[in-house]
Amino acid sequence: MSSDSHHKENFLQKYIFSVDHKIIGLQYGITSLLFLFFGFSLMMIMRWQLAYPETPVPIVGSLLGETGILLPEIYNSLGAMHGTIMIFLGVVPLAVGAFGNYFVPLQIGTVDMAFPRLNAASYWSYFIGGVVMVSSFFMPGGAARSGWTSYPPLSIFESGQTIWLIGMVFLITSSLLGSINIIVTIVQLRAPGLSWFRLPFFVWGQFVTSFLLVLAFPPLEAAAILQLMDRVASTSFFLPSGLVYAGAPVEVYGSGSPLLWQHLFWFLAHPEVYVLILPAMGIVGEILANNTRKPLWGYKSLVYAVIFLGFMSFIVWAHHMFLTGMGQAMSAFFQTTTMIISIPSVVILTAFFISLWGGSIRYNTPMLFALSFLPMFGIGGLTGLPLGVGASDIHLHDTYYVIGHFHYVVAPGTLFALFAGIYYWFPKITGRKLSEGLGKLHFWPSLIFMNGIFMPMFIQGLAGVSRRLWDGGQLYAHAQDVLQWNEFMSISAFCLGAAQIPFVINVFISMFNGEKVDRNPWGATTLEWAAPSPPLPHVNFESSVEVYRDPYEYSVPGAEKDFTPQSEK
Amino acid sequence: MQVPYTVEERPETGLNNSKLGIWVFLASEVMLFGGLFSAYVFLRMAAPAGEFAYWGSKLSIPMATVNTLVLISSSVTVIMSWASLKMKDFEKYKMYMGLTLLCALIFLVIKYFEYTGKFHHGIYPSSSTFMAIYFTLTGLHGLHIIGGMIVMGYFWLPAGNKMWHSEPDHFTNRIEVAGLYWHFVDLVWIFLFPILYLL
Amino acid sequence: MSDHDHGHIEEHIKVYLTVFGALAVLTVLTVSASYMDVSNTEAIFLALAIATVKASLVAGYFMHLITERQTIIYILCLTFLFFLVCMFLPLITFIDHTAL
Numbered sequence: 001m002s003s004d005s006h007h008k009e010n011f012l013q014k015y016i017f018s019v020d021h022k023i024i025g026l027q028y029g030i031t032s033l034l035f036l037f038f039g040f041s042l043m044m045i046m047r048w049q050l051a052y053p054e055t056p057v058p059i060v061g062s063l064l065g066e067t068g069i070l071l072p073e074i075y076n077s078l079g080a081m082h083g084t085i086m087i088f089l090g091v092v093p094l095a096v097g098a099f100g101n102y103f104v105p106l107q108i109g110t111v112d113m114a115f116p117r118l119n120a121a122s123y124w125s126y127f128i129g130g131v132v133m134v135s136s137f138f139m140p141g142g143a144a145r146s147g148w149t150s151y152p153p154l155s156i157f158e159s160g161q162t163i164w165l166i167g168m169v170f171l172i173t174s175s176l177l178g179s180i181n182i183i184v185t186i187v188q189l190r191a192p193g194l195s196w197f198r199l200p201f202f203v204w205g206q207f208v209t210s211f212l213l214v215l216a217f218p219p220l221e222a223a224a225i226l227q228l229m230d231r232v233a234s235t236s237f238f239l240p241s242g243l244v245y246a247g248a249p250v251e252v253y254g255s256g257s258p259l260l261w262q263h264l265f266w267f268l269a270h271p272e273v274y275v276l277i278l279p280a281m282g283i284v285g286e287i288l289a290n291n292t293r294k295p296l297w298g299y300k301s302l303v304y305a306v307i308f309l310g311f312m313s314f315i316v317w318a319h320h321m322f323l324t325g326m327g328q329a330m331s332a333f334f335q336t337t338t339m340i341i342s343i344p345s346v347v348i349l350t351a352f353f354i355s356l357w358g359g360s361i362r363y364n365t366p367m368l369f370a371l372s373f374l375p376m377f378g379i380g381g382l383t384g385l386p387l388g389v390g391a392s393d394i395h396l397h398d399t400y401y402v403i404g405h406f407h408y409v410v411a412p413g414t415l416f417a418l419f420a421g422i423y424y425w426f427p428k429i430t431g432r433k434l435s436e437g438l439g440k441l442h443f444w445p446s447l448i449f450m451n452g453i454f455m456p457m458f459i460q461g462l463a464g465v466s467r468r469l470w471d472g473g474q475l476y477a478h479a480q481d482v483l484q485w486n487e488f489m490s491i492s493a494f495c496l497g498a499a500q501i502p503f504v505i506n507v508f509i510s511m512f513n514g515e516k517v518d519r520n521p522w523g524a525t526t527l528e529w530a531a532p533s534p535p536l537p538h539v540n541f542e543s544s545v546e547v548y549r550d551p552y553e554y555s556v557p558g559a560e561k562d563f564t565p566q567s568e569k
Numbered sequence: 570m571q572v573p574y575t576v577e578e579r580p581e582t583g584l585n586n587s588k589l590g591i592w593v594f595l596a597s598e599v600m601l602f603g604g605l606f607s608a609y610v611f612l613r614m615a616a617p618a619g620e621f622a623y624w625g626s627k628l629s630i631p632m633a634t635v636n637t638l639v640l641i642s643s644s645v646t647v648i649m650s651w652a653s654l655k656m657k658d659f660e661k662y663k664m665y666m667g668l669t670l671l672c673a674l675i676f677l678v679i680k681y682f683e684y685t686g687k688f689h690h691g692i693y694p695s696s697s698t699f700m701a702i703y704f705t706l707t708g709l710h711g712l713h714i715i716g717g718m719i720v721m722g723y724f725w726l727p728a729g730n731k732m733w734h735s736e737p738d739h740f741t742n743r744i745e746v747a748g749l750y751w752h753f754v755d756l757v758w759i760f761l762f763p764i765l766y767l768l
Numbered sequence: 769m770s771d772h773d774h775g776h777i778e779e780h781i782k783v784y785l786t787v788f789g790a791l792a793v794l795t796v797l798t799v800s801a802s803y804m805d806v807s808n809t810e811a812i813f814l815a816l817a818i819a820t821v822k823a824s825l826v827a828g829y830f831m832h833l834i835t836e837r838q839t840i841i842y843i844l845c846l847t848f849l850f851f852l853v854c855m856f857l858p859l860i861t862f863i864d865h866t867a868l
Contacts (some may be wrong), residue, residue, distance in 0.1 A: 111570050114586040176597055184590045187582060187839065188574050214597045215850050219604030225705060226608060233694045235701035237608065255698040257615045263858035264604055314850050318861060327864030330857075539570045583837040592840045596847040603851040611858055630799065637795050645788045648830050652784070655777050752830045759822045763815035767802035 017124075019116035020538055024123050025102030026429070032094035035130060036415075037500070039085035042078045044493055049075060050472040051490030072470040076145035077160065079468055081133070083148030084164070087276065088171045089130050091410065094418055095279035096175075096213070097126065100182055100206045103425065106528035106535060107200050109191030109545030109567070114184040122177035129170030136163040147468065149265060152238035152258045156230045157245055165228045172221045179210035186210075191527070193547035197303065198566070200526045200551040201296060204303050205282025208310040209275050216271035216314065223264035230256075237261075262321050270317035274309060276410055277377070280417030281306070281348055284370045287420050288352055290524045291367040292359025293562050295552035298351040305344035305351075312341040322393045331390050338388035345381055349374060360555075360562075364522075365439030369420035372447050373413060380409030383458065398468075401461025404454045412450040419446075419503070426507075427521045431533040432514030438506035445499035452492030456485035523563045525553050530567050576739045591746045595753050598713075602757050605709065609702050609764065616698060624699035625765065627692065629683060633766045636679050637758065643672030644755045647721070647748045654741040659733055662744070666725045669751070673718045680711055703765055710761060713754050720747055787829045794822050 009018075018024060048057045049070040061068025070078075101119060105112055113119045136143040141159030144150070155161045186207050190199070199207075226237040234252055238261045241254030289296045296302065318326065318334040326334075352374055361367070383405040386392040396402065419442075426434045463482045465473040472486050473479035520529040531541050545567055553564040578585050613621045650665035687693070687700075694704040724732075724744060732740040798818045806814065828834040833841070 110573070112572055114572060114574075115590060116572065118590075176594075180590055180593045180597070183593050184586050187589060188579050188584070188586050189572070211846075214593060215600050215847060218597050218601035219607070219854055222601055222604030222608065225709065226605075229694060229701060229705055233701075233704075235694050235705075236698060237612065237701060253695060253697050253701075255612070255616050255620065257611060257862075259862065260608055260611050260615075260858070263611070263861070264608065267604075267854055267858075314853055315857070318857070321861075325866050326861060327866050330861040330864045582839050584839060589839065592843060596843055599847050599851055600854065603854050607855045607858060610855065611862060614859060614862060630802075634795065634799050638792060641788065641791045641795065644826060644830055645784055648784055649781070652777050652781055749831055752826055755830075756823050756826050759826065760816075760819050763798055763802070763819050767798065768812060768815055 017120060019112075019120050021101045021105050021113045021116065021119060022429075022535060022537075022540075024119050025098050025100075027123050028093050028097030028101060028126070029099075031127060031130065032090050032098060035085055035089040036091070036094070038134075039082050039090055040497060040500075042082045042085070044497055045070060046075060046078050046082070047490035047493045049470065051487040053471055053474060070470075073142070073145060075470040076147075076468070077137075077143040080144045080147050080150075080160075080164075081137070084133065084144070086410075087148065087272070088168070089126075089133060091276055091414055091418070092175065092272075093126055095276070095414065096182070096206065096209060097123065097178055099202075099279060099283065099418070099421055099425075100209075101178070102429070103528055104182060104185060104203055104206050105189070106428075106531060106540060107203050107526050108186060108189060108194055109527045109530075109541070109547060110185070110189040111539050111541075113181045114188055115181050118177050119181055122174045122181065125170050125174035125177065129167045129174060132163060132167035132170060136160055136167070139163060149269070150227065150261075151265075152227065152230065152261050153240075153243060153245070153250075155227065156239060162228065162231050165224045165231070168224050169221065172217050172224070175213045175217055179213035182206055182210040183214065191545040191547050194527075194566075197300065198547060198550050200282075201285035201299070201302055201306075202279075202282035202526075204306055205278040205280075205285075208306050209278045212271040212275050212278075212310055212313060216268045219264045220268035223261055226264075227261065259321075259324060262324065263318070266317040266320045267314075270320065271310075271313040273406070273409070274313045276414050278306065278309070280373065280414040281352075283417045283421040283424070284352065284373050286524075286526065287366045287370040287424050288355050289552040289554060290424075290522050291362045291364065291370070292356055293362075293523075293554045294355065294359045295550070295554060296351065297354040297357070298347075299550075299552070301347055302351050305347040309341065309344040309348075312337060312344070316341050316388075319388050319393070322390045323397050335388060335390050339385075342381065342385065342388070349378060349381070364423075365434070365436055365443060366420045366424035368440070368443045369416045369423065372443075373417045373420070376408060376412035376416060376450070380405060380407075380413050383408065395464070396461055398466055399461035400457040400465050400467055403467050404457030404461060407454045407457070411454065412447065416446075416450075419443075422507075424522065425528075426510070426514075427517050428519075428528055428531075428533050428535070430511055430514070431516060432510055433517050433521060434506050434510045434514060438502045438509075441502040442499060442506065446496060449492045449496035449499060453489050453496060456482075456489050460485055520565075523561070525549070525563050525565050526551055527566055530565055576736075576742060585742060587742055587746045588749075591749050595749065598753060598757075602706075602709075605702070605706055606760070606764070609706065612698050612702060620697070621699045622768075624697045624703075625768065627687075627690075628703070628766050629686070630766050632679055632683050633762055636676050637762050639672050639676050639679070640755045640758050643669045643676070644752050646672065647751045651741065651744045651748050654733075654737075654744055657737075659730075662733075663725065663729075666721060666729075666744075670718060670721060670725060673714055673721075676714060677711065680707065706761060706765065710754070710757055713757070717747070717751050717754055721751070783829055787825050790825055791822055794818055794825075798822075 015023060045057055045060060054069050056068030057064060057070055064070055064074060101113065139160070144160035144164035146155035146158045146161060150161060150164065186203060229235045230237050230239065236252040236254050236256040238258050239250060239252050239254060239256045240258065243250040243254065285296055285302065316334060316337045318330065319338045322331060387396055387402060387405060423434050423439055460473070460482045464478045465476070465482060473483060519531065519533045527545060527547070530545065536542065547566050548569050549564060549566045551566060555562045556564050572586070574586050576585060582589070646665045646668040650662045650669060653661035653665055692700055694701045724747060729740070798815060801814050801818065802811070
């Protein structure tokens, strides 16, 4: 428990098995960024196949077999693993594990998370889960290929699922430990004077997110155990009686239900999508306030909206299951709750938009990413509405429309917010700024090509092109008119990949040669900027912190500067 | 600098960090077993009438009743071990903690005989949906018992002695927190027993 | 909790032992009730009712919930709510299924 700062730590203790939340946050950050690039690469291989069907894939073709052409089974594996890796190994660890761990203790003015060793354990559990997931590519039978949703009966018979399930258990454990830590930290360790309604919106986002993780993940863990039993112990939790596979009756007891899996899976997976967006909204809030030099508009409504959103997220999940033969009553119930849950999202987005009104806007790179989040998330959210209404969902379910919808929310939505956070907080972590020039070179093409990939998906989806098709819909008459978009989307994807190169270069160069800045280069009000850059090992602040003000006291009438830090009397 | 409120309570909440932490963890455990219970109910409703009752009748009520009483006793002994520490009686603590571990061991031994008895009669998780959920629920519960034994065993061994002498209040809190986890394991069984064996 | 003195603890111990007795009795009750000749629904209600009483005793007295702080109670109430959601919504949806 005592963070022995007066004992000399060896290399292993200081950098590898550190219990300092900043090191752990960086570990999460680096690992998750690597996984994001890996998951993105998998998708680029898929997009090659979709644009140029049955032509050898360049560069990595040799890894795919003799002909270099992407086989359907591998395509399915890439699809399942792309989703799994991006969500569970990429976005959530970055948004919660990296940003949450690094900045929650700083923004609440304390020395570390409540349980530093548990924090390290949660990172290493994530790491092991990641290794297990990636190793599945090298196992006989290959990686999982039943979608990130792992629906039975297919997932009981397809190869790669057992290792996927084991990997998920490690990842779920990591999330649970991490979110317990965040909840206890925020409740117990806030600095004197930091009342609940003085918390930065980023901390509120992390707090609600952690509740979602703590309460929604366990049923999926239970379901994963059941699916593991089905795969290795010949049980039939999810296999109905009378099932025939590959021409032969399946030799299990039967009497199970594939729907049970769907319920337990989506009970988590719906709150999971709010886990993907809430930290991002938190980051956007911080950056908007800072770069408009105004307080966030409607802080209280933002807080109540985010709490209400978290609560509602638990009772909408079956809108992913409208086509499972649901009765009218329950379908109406879930449609209603789904419509209701759009309200807090709109409240949050509206408050953000209004926050811009009358602001002295600074268009630095973090702000560009944060600003673009608003319309991008807007498109993502609005395109969700036809999916939440049963009647239109019948037409759109499992089409490219769905893929377009959720990617808009997560890719130019959450990922842009996370990039914004990296540009914003890089000076706090390293004491240097990232280059603005390279930042803009990263931002503008990324924005353009994100839209290039995902906007046509709505067109294809509305035409009825199904998702998860190896040949991109070629065999279907209804797809013929929209197939030409495939090449356009794929080229956009390759260009999006290229657009990340300035970012990578920027990070490496700026770490050593970036413009050195003082501890508060953006003129921000929240507590993390009161610490040195980087914050002191183990104790963060030079002296104990006391809070006297609300989180966004920008342009206070009569103040000498256009910002007043929370810790200033 | 130490993380605050590891031992003393934060005035605003009246809690120390571990107390809050363990309860949040137990909340997640409620959802874990809740997911499994939900699966049980769902599967029972989806199964032909009487199927679950038929397979359920193959379980041994006497063995499970004994196990219920054993686990309840272990709950009492674990809280007595905490109470002993609060009264600064380390020897009593060791006795009660030892009894708790003994009860846990007895529970596992009876479980072992239950399971092997089933296997002997050719009944495995794959034999029926009921047996599948029975083995999974009691198996996961058993893993939680083992986990609890490991933690409490660690506190019972010389490690406990060292911690008691260097930081008694912190150690007492740790036993309280371990006890909370243990009571939860008992709680799960209180529901498992009637649902699986009696209904 | 950490400001209890010996006298307090001894009163608590009396409570623990009483609860232990009650739990043992309720266990016997649960088992005997299962042999009663009642309908399925009644059997379920009876078993769950007794189990809930036992669980409340453990939670209330052994886990000190009866004197626990608001923060914990709120978290548990929230959890229980979602537990009910996880328990009943899939079931209701299944019952409401259209015949395919």
